[in-house]
Amino acid sequence: MRAFISSLALILSALPGLAFEIEEHVQFPAANQTDELRVISTADADLFTPFITAFQALNPGVAVDYYVVSSSEIMVALQDEGERFDLAISSAMDLQIKLANDGLALPYRSGATGSLPEWARWRDRVFAFTQEPATMVLSRADFADIDLPRTRQELITALRDHPDRFRGRIGTYDVRESGLGYLFATQDGRTSETYWRLAQVMGGLQTQLYRGSSDMIEDVASGRIAVAYNVLGSYAQVREDLHDRIHIIAPEDFTTVMMRTVLIPANAETPEAAGRFIDHLIETAWTEGGGRFAFPGITPARLSENASLRPIQLGPGLLVYLDRLKRRQFIEEWEAAMVQPG
Amino acid sequence: MWPFRAPGSIRLRLTLQLLTGAAVMALVLFLIVYSFARQIGAESQDRILSASATSILDATTVQSGNISVDIPYSAFTMLDNSVDDRVFYRITQDGDGLTGYDDLPSARQDQGTGPAFDTVTYRGEELRIATLTRRVSVGGTPTRIDVTVGQTRDAQADVLARILRMTVLLGFGFFAASALLAILAGRSTAASLSRLAESVSRRGPQDLRPVVAEVPSEMRPLVTSLNSLIARLSAALTRTEDFIAEAAHRVRTPLATVRAHGENTLRRVSKEENRVSLREMIRAIDESSRAAGQLLDHAMVSLRADQLELSPVALRPLVADLVDRLRPVAELKDMDLRFEVSEEQEVMGDTILIQNAVRNLLDNAIKYAPPETPIDVSLTREGAGATLTIRDQGIGFPATGADALTGRFARGENATGVIGSGLGLTIADEVARAHGGTLTIANIEGGPGACVRLSLPLR
Ligand SMILES: Nc1ncnc2c1ncn2[C@@H]1O[C@H](COP(=O)(O)OP(=O)(O)OP(=O)(O)O)[C@@H](O)[C@H]1O
Ligand SMILES: [Mg+2]
Numbered sequence: 061m062r063a064f065i066s067s068l069a070l071i072l073s074a075l076p077g078l079a080f081e082i083e084e085h086v087q088f089p090a091a092n093q094t095d096e097l098r099v100i101s102t103a104d105a106d107l108f109t110p111f112i113t114a115f116q117a118l119n120p121g122v123a124v125d126y127y128v129v130s131s132s133e134i135m136v137a138l139q140d141e142g143e144r145f146d147l148a149i150s151s152a153m154d155l156q157i158k159l160a161n162d163g164l165a166l167p168y169r170s171g172a173t174g175s176l177p178e179w180a181r182w183r184d185r186v187f188a189f190t191q192e193p194a195t196m197v198l199s200r201a202d203f204a205d206i207d208l209p210r211t212r213q214e215l216i217t218a219l220r221d222h223p224d225r226f227r228g229r230i231g232t233y234d235v236r237e238s239g240l241g242y243l244f245a246t247q248d249g250r251t252s253e254t255y256w257r258l259a260q261v262m263g264g265l266q267t268q269l270y271r272g273s274s275d276m277i278e279d280v281a282s283g284r285i286a287v288a289y290n291v292l293g294s295y296a297q298v299r300e301d302l303h304d305r306i307h308i309i310a311p312e313d314f315t316t317v318m319m320r321t322v323l324i325p326a327n328a329e330t331p332e333a334a335g336r337f338i339d340h341l342i343e344t345a346w347t348e349g350g351g352r353f354a355f356p357g358i359t360p361a362r363l364s365e366n367a368s369l370r371p372i373q374l375g376p377g378l379l380v381y382l383d384r385l386k387r388r389q390f391i392e393e394w395e396a397a398m399v400q401p402g
Numbered sequence: 403m404w405p406f407r408a409p410g411s412i413r414l415r416l417t418l419q420l421l422t423g424a425a426v427m428a429l430v431l432f433l434i435v436y437s438f439a440r441q442i443g444a445e446s447q448d449r450i451l452s453a454s455a456t457s458i459l460d461a462t463t464v465q466s467g468n469i470s471v472d473i474p475y476s477a478f479t480m481l482d483n484s485v486d487d488r489v490f491y492r493i494t495q496d497g498d499g500l501t502g503y504d505d506l507p508s509a510r511q512d513q514g515t516g517p518a519f520d521t522v523t524y525r526g527e528e529l530r531i532a533t534l535t536r537r538v539s540v541g542g543t544p545t546r547i548d549v550t551v552g553q554t555r556d557a558q559a560d561v562l563a564r565i566l567r568m569t570v571l572l573g574f575g576f577f578a579a580s581a582l583l584a585i586l587a588g589r590s591t592a593a594s595l596s597r598l599a600e601s602v603s604r605r606g607p608q609d610l611r612p613v614v615a616e617v618p619s620e621m622r623p624l625v626t627s628l629n630s631l632i633a634r635l636s637a638a639l640t641r642t643e644d645f646i647a648e649a650a651h652r653v654r655t656p657l658a659t660v661r662a663h664g665e666n667t668l669r670r671v672s673k674e675e676n677r678v679s680l681r682e683m684i685r686a687i688d689e690s691s692r693a694a695g696q697l698l699d700h701a702m703v704s705l706r707a708d709q710l711e712l713s714p715v716a717l718r719p720l721v722a723d724l725v726d727r728l729r730p731v732a733e734l735k736d737m738d739l740r741f742e743v744s745e746e747q748e749v750m751g752d753t754i755l756i757q758n759a760v761r762n763l764l765d766n767a768i769k770y771a772p773p774e775t776p777i778d779v780s781l782t783r784e785g786a787g788a789t790l791t792i793r794d795q796g797i798g799f800p801a802t803g804a805d806a807l808t809g810r811f812a813r814g815e816n817a818t819g820v821i822g823s824g825l826g827l828t829i830a831d832e833v834a835r836a837h838g839g840t841l842t843i844a845n846i847e848g849g850p851g852a853c854v855r856l857s858l859p860l861r
Contacts, residue, residue, distance in 0.1 A: 183486040184486075376479065
């Protein structure tokens with residue numbers, strides 16, 4: 061099976077006609093192909109492959125074409141270019157809500173979607189299938205002699221106390237580039253003023269800006285940076301090979317929890333197979349707790365147990381930070397704090 | 403005008419009227435609740451839209467000569483609802499789009515500043531929109547800010563559908579309950595009527611007591627007039643019976659006296675032409691007396707037959723008694739009146755009526771058969787009936803129209819010179835019919851003589 065999968069790192073020019081930026085394109089062919097699912101997703105192919113192979117085991121005739129892009133490129137592909145995709149999977153909940161709100165998603169109802177609680181679906185179009193906390197990833201080496209910060213306030217204190225150790229060695233999302241980074245930052249800013257103080261401190265220490273969680277995790281592990289803030293905990297958890305070099309910490313003051321969501325774009329050609337894929341995702345995430353796979357599935361009990369978990373609510377509120385003026389203001393404010401002249 | 407005038411049943415009519423009333427009430431109830439719910443739903447959505455627009459407008463400020471809008475998170479979360487309605491917004495400065503959905507229409511048609519609402523079709527869906535306006539001054543120039551917030555109406559439709567289901571159920575429940583009551587009301591009204599009818603029809607023919615059944619007040623006049631009718635009927639019946647008895651007495655007695663005088667006179671008169679006149683007079687008296695007797699008998703028979711009272715009647719002693727009583731008359735003509743004694747036959751009937759019938763039949767045989775001929779009377783059982791057969795050896799019934807002889811005052815041509823009124827067979831026939839039996843008149847096959855059979859059903 062693996063042999064058939066061709067992993068291609070492609071750039072725009074390699075696929076003529078696609079006016080959006082593709083990071084990775086993986087094909088999962090089927091022996092007797094009946095349907096082809098074109099999936100556009102923000103999830104790394106490595107992490108997502110088990111979901112797809114499990115799906116194909118149950119639905120042998122379905123070939124899957126998996127495109128990895130950034131969350132903003134999903135908007136470009138579906139909204140601006142009107143590309144044909146059968147599924148859009150994204151960590152940027154706000155953009156998914158916007159797609160559904162603007163009429164660019166098809167409704168889908170099934171036994172599986174019906175079993176979802178209210179807060180895990182929106183308009184029968186957007187369905188959540190993971191819960192992934194935004195965490196701090198710290199290098200064990202650099203925190204060997206410092207008390208491990210458990211909250212943002214403690215992180216601020218640690219950074220202030222050891223400016224030389226951390227200068228230029230802090231990483232976080234570039235919210236101008238990453239939809240998920242923007243989502244995390246806006247939710248942080250909305251939840252607590254501490255975020256802005258942390259941003260000030262981080263900006264003062266020439267924080268490195270990243271476009272993805274994976275790079276940040278690897279850089280912490282390699283020692284290039286010591287602190288990565290707002291990293292997807294799920295990505296860090298699966299990198300067991302790095303666990304001896306990193307701490308993964310869910311801030312105890314509050315932990316923003318993102319739900320990865322899936323929807324069927326309006327111009328899908330095989331919405332029926334897409335629906336089956338959604339059922340598969342939901343069943344995997346909800347019944348098995350996602351255990352077999354890289355993504356932590358949804359365990360509602362965990363939310364009630366841990367009061368510091370702040371799941372981001374699926375709903376029209378997410379449209380607020382997508383507002384042109386609001387976004388401009390937020391980014392101006394963020395830049396003022398985070399991008400200070402060294 | 404009223405569609406249910408036609409049915410002949412009070413119960414049906416009452417039930418239909420009540421059902422129609424219930425249906426109309428249910429419909430009215432439904433319409434009122436539904437339109438009320440619809441209005442409340444629309445109003446509450448308008449209020450939320452207007453609150454959302456207000457919160458956005460409140461976050462609109464002028465910063466260093468520029469309009470700045472910092473949409474609060476709650477502006478849209480307050481629009482969140484159970485069916486996840488779509489949300490659209492647009493903020494304009496003097497009509498030019500500042501942010502939001504640039505093609506979203508505005509609800510404002512006038513120059514005012516109060517909230518304006520409209521329902522529009524946007525991106526293929528029905529949208530309720532609210533527009534609020536504020537005038538601000540940007541660097542000394544007055545500027546107008548319009549905030550429009552729109553939301554699809556799925557939640558409202560959903561709530562409305564639920565209310566619709568509920569009101570339909572409510573309406574049906576209301577109707578069903580009223581229908582049940584209507585049917586019960588119809589039934590109980592009809593029941594008191596039929597109770598009365600039953601109590602009247604259950605009575606025996608002689609029972610002319612007033613009706614005392616408990617009835618609703620509306621039916622009391624009916625019972626009162628029924629009772630007065632019964633009283634008048636009963637009085638009339640009593641009068642008729644009294645009258646017949648009285649009349650028979652009053653007619654017969656003076657006629658008998660006149661006849662006796664006539665006979666006496668005849669014995670003393672020797673002049674032949676006077677004797678002839680006297681004999682004709684006596685004969686006329688006999689005719690009159692017979693006619694009066696038969697007429698009164700017939701009246702009495704009709705009366706009793708109308709309200710027949712049945713009791714067991716043993717036919718054998720009854721016939722034997724009559725035969726014995728008429729034997730002297732038969733012997734005047736040297737006729738032998740023979741009653742072939744057979745087994746007992748008991749029927750249900752009115753003794754007086756049966757006696758009357760049998761007497762008339764025996765009387766006919768004696769009258770119309772020639773002297774010195776025998777008359778045979780027999781009582782037999784035939785199937786479910788007892789049959790009295792009277793045979794004579796006279797000339798028999800006239801060949802033509804034997805059946806017509808049971809008609810009133812019908813006499814045959816052989817009756818010339820014989821005293822009679824033509825009511826004998828009429829009486830016998832009426833008695834037979836009243837008892838559910840038959841009277842057959844025929845001639846004896848192959849021989850001279852009449853054969854009359856009176857059949858009555860056995861007890
Ligand atoms: N046994 C009979 N033999 C011959 N004719 C008869 C006999 N019985 C009755 N009829 C004929 O039938 C006619 C009708 O008889 P019915 O008894 O009704 O009247 P009626 O005898 O003439 O008068 P009433 O009996 O009233 O005094 C008689 O006039 C007679 O012509
Ligand atoms: Mg007679």
